[in-house]
Amino acid sequence: MKMTKELNQLFNEQIKLEYDSAFIYLAMSEWLNQNNWVGAGHWMEIQYREELAHAEGFVRYLTMRGEPVELLQLATAPKEWDSILDLFQAALKHEEFISESINKMADQAEKDGDRASRLFLQWYINEQVEEEVNANDNVMGVDRTQGHIVGLLAFDDLKGTRKWTGEEVPLFS
Numbered sequence: 609m610k611m612t613k614e615l616n617q618l619f620n621e622q623i624k625l626e627y628d629s630a631f632i633y634l635a636m637s638e639w640l641n642q643n644n645w646v647g648a649g650h651w652m653e654i655q656y657r658e659e660l661a662h663a664e665g666f667v668r669y670l671t672m673r674g675e676p677v678e679l680l681q682l683a684t685a686p687k688e689w690d691s692i693l694d695l696f697q698a699a700l701k702h703e704e705f706i707s708e709s710i711n712k713m714a715d716q717a718e719k720d721g722d723r724a725s726r727l728f729l730q731w732y733i734n735e736q737v738e739e740e741v742n743a744n745d746n747v748m749g750v751d752r753t754q755g756h757i758v759g760l761l762a763f764d765d766l767k768g769t770r771k772w773t774g775e776e777v778p779l780f781s
């Protein structure tokens with residue numbers, strides 16, 4: 609079954625958005641490292657790698673379906689945040705935006721009766737629930753320190769324990 613042009617376009621735009629996400633999180637990692645939040649910087653570096661895997665998962669799916677892959681112009685990543693709280697709030701907002709974008713793809717796949725795409729997207733829908741939980745945890749973790757350095761240092765240490773275990777995107781190996 610051929611994918612509709614509309615859905616193919618949404619897939620290609622999503623590939624760009626996942627790479628944009630990777631760039632944003634790499635930029636955030638850099639900012640955190642520069643500001644001596646090395647634990648949080650490490651956490652964001654793993655987030656960057658996850659986003660690369662998300663993008664590659666979409667590329668691989670289009671390839672398997674014999675659909676054109678278009679690598680669109682990426683956005684320039686932001687580089688300044690007012691504070692560590694501001695940075696994590698921006699990350700949460702970004703994940704909410706990505707969830708909406710993936711939901712729109714699922715709507716289109718349903719409209720097209722493209723069951724393979726709809727099922728493929730389920731992994732990403734579930735992943736976004738987790739992404740929003742993690743992003744929200746980070747905002748709350750920073751917020752509840754109320755700016756106290758001891759609390760912030762404990763938060764930073766905790767973020768430094770995150771392990772990269774690889775991202776098991778479907779069809780991606």
Ligand SMILES: [Fe+2]
Nearest residue numbers: 626629659662
């Ligand atoms: Fe993603």
Ligand SMILES: [Fe+2]
Nearest residue numbers: 629659703739
């Ligand atoms: Fe994400």
